[in-house]
Amino acid sequence: MDTSLAAPAERRTLRLAAPVAVYLAWLLAYAAAQLMAYAPHASLWFPPAAVTFAAVAAFGWRRATPALLAASATASAVTVMGHSTPASPAHWVAALVLFPVAHVMSFGLAARFALASVSHGPMPSLPRTVAAFLVGGAVASALAAWLGAWTMHWAGMLDRDAILATALPWWIGDYAGLTALGPLLMLGLRRLAERARLPLHDALYAFDALPRPPHTGGRLLPKLSLVLALALAGLFALAAVPEHESLLFPVFLAIVLQLWIAHTQGMLESLTSVAVISTVLVVAVASLGLGDHALTLQFAMVTLAAGSYFGLAIPVLYTDNSNLRRLLTHDAMTGACSRAFFLELAEQSRESALRRGEPVAVLMIDLDNLKTLNDGHGHAAGDHALVEVADACRGALRRGDVFGRLGGDEFCAVLPGCAAAQADRVARTIQASLVRARVSIGIAIDENPDMALHAVIDRADTALYAAKRAGRGRIASA
Template sequence: MKSSLAVPVQRRILRLAAPVVVYAAWLAAYVAAQLMAYAPHASLWFPPAAVTFAAVAAFGWRRSVPALLAASATASALTVMGYSAPASWTHWVAALVLFPIAHVGAFGLAARFTLASVERGPVPSLPRTVGAFLVGGAVASALATWLGAWTMHWAGMLERDAILATALPWWIGDYAGLTALGPLLLLALRDLSERARLPVREVLFAFDALPRPPRSEDRFLPKLALVLGLVLGALLLLAAAPEHESLLFPVFLSIVLQLWIAHTQGMLQSLLSVALFSVVLVATVAALDLGDHALTLQFAMITLASGSYFGLAIPVLYTDNSNLRRLLTHDAMTGACSRAFFLELAEQARQAALRRGEPVAVLMIDLDNLKTVNDSHGHAAGDAALLEVADACRSALRREDVLGRLGGDEFCAVLPGCAASRAETVAHAIQSRLVQARVSIGIAIDEAPDTALHEVMDRADTALYAAKRLGRGRVELR
């Protein structure tokens, strides 16, 4: 009884904890931003932007906005309380109302815009969604920045002449924090929402089922270490010689290596690598007091994140192209080559063997009584028999042999470098691997370069019909 009640209780706790997690994560991100500040109102990055984006996307407006507004108001109030001059009522209105609404509204809209891009087409498109995230995030960062800067001016905390100088680094810091951490935090909060059995929008799972490159955990760590090592090394060199900004070149070289990770690892590893790169970069810059190079490093951070997100789409495109090519060149049901592609490959293999002075065997393989199977047991049984024949052929043939489905119940195999005796052995091996199906096989041997492939296939076809006339389930050589 205890264990049966534990799971519902745990879910209720998680549901109650979700707003608390959002509130605490936002304030922790705000503290991180303050630690990385290199000028008044300017930080290397502003991670709360990522928290707001991820919370609205994962939990929706109703469940996330109260916690986000409360966290933003708390941070703004602490900032106002830290001013040396007494706070006026305009300060408190700005801190408790205007700043939170501007921030949460802007990045919440970016989240909704990004999710809407997933549903815009008949199938999810990762490049489209990445583009929506990057463009929507840039607009949201600009909106939050300008609203915040003008609010500060209205409240008497910022001179009008200083608005532009304050807003530009503020904008870049917000955008850097969003691009570096937003997608990874979204996955984390989505998983929390699942555990709490909160309603989770289907679009949040749109890219989970997309094909990914084969992942190798033991190779990810060396790649990650190389990326982070380049960043650390470059920043240490710059700290030793701050007048030589060209020493930052390894930071940009790490962007190339990060694309390597995006192309060869899974989505989670790529997002984790982007986040760790950003954390290591901003922490090292703050520790070594390299704020004079903040703008260059922020561009590197944003470029690496943007390139990585688009890079995640490359393996998908490769796989889609491979699947499309396979649909065009292979029979969808049996996996054998389509007729046109088979003739192309078979001719190439045949000519290569004949140039070496080797014989070529052509096997015409026909499934016996397919019409009877379809009429008696249905087309599903006929399809299963065809698939069994194709599997038996593949298991008996070599890598260099070519198998094609010519249509209906007929297959053809071209075996380069194969004499008559071996061809008959292969034919009987195919028959022996069949359990439910039975085939007749005709064989022709090609040793004349001036003979056309279709003529050899015609001879094999003649042998096939001889096998059928003699009782089916036979092998005949012509």
């Protein structure tokens, strides 16, 4: 539903629902992490990191923090109560204050860092934001894991010698969860914030207008199914013959194929496929008991996410490049070739026609009384007239003819293989198809390879001025 259509009562409900949604999403993500644990304090991934990142990015610190702290404190309290030994006051301080603060602060900072990266340069850059997300996320995960492990030690839950051994898998699991799900969750929570009309950070809109890849090669589902089938084939094969880790190769192949999705689908589809593949991977690893290969699979998941996010930038660059090239070679308003590009194309096309012994017609087309039109009806009316002339010319020309705007209200067309009678017909067609504008046209026929193109254009120009002097709206030949 469009945000503007959300009724005030619905918006109020959504505003109240937003923190509840964050709280529940965090706890759900925590439960998912517990299910995927392959060793004490080590999960294949830790999706709450992604929820915290996404909530702070979408709702801001003030709105997101209470729900996130509450969810994190709830989860830690349940864990503390589940311990066989009675919990000490230090346990409770760690569970209710230190763990939640360390977690929310770390991933909240990562979110703010990623958003700040968007407006850092002269214009938003997807690769820069992806790099900020990946680097900021790695630092945030390390901070969360290191502070978490020290908190456990301070509360008497962990020996000092075990801090590093606990913090390292903690770090990697947090990072895997963040990279796999963070960006997609951020889009989802942003949608909720929009519908509730919460004030949103401008950076959240920066990449909305990214062009979709021009040749979208089919639908997401068949591609995603193929990628998942490959990944699962690798995992099942390894479960059947655990001593051959090289059987994981199809999983890596699936990651390479995911780049195909990133290059041919839009951003939402790519983020979705990263999330789906990662989720299927962790569920399969947990159910097949492949925890011994956790590190390899976490590496695969992080590579999958990082490759896909950077991969998204490539179709955008292609499109930007072709837009830039078009701006350089074409007049933006009329779509005719720009002067330099026109002369280059016209020269090539004329040379090959003359080499074949064919004549080349050059038409100079000039809008009549544009100055009067501008002065009387404004520049926009003049612009419309110029566009009408360009459209009429294009409509009368064939494939292989070259058409450009030489400047102001002056257009030129070079028609290879076109003799005088046919050039005259083309000129009449142009004039006849104009409704509001009127043009004068000068024609020169070029059959002499020793003459330079600009000399032929000068002849057509002289004919054009003869047509103007004769009263405008006419056609004259050199």
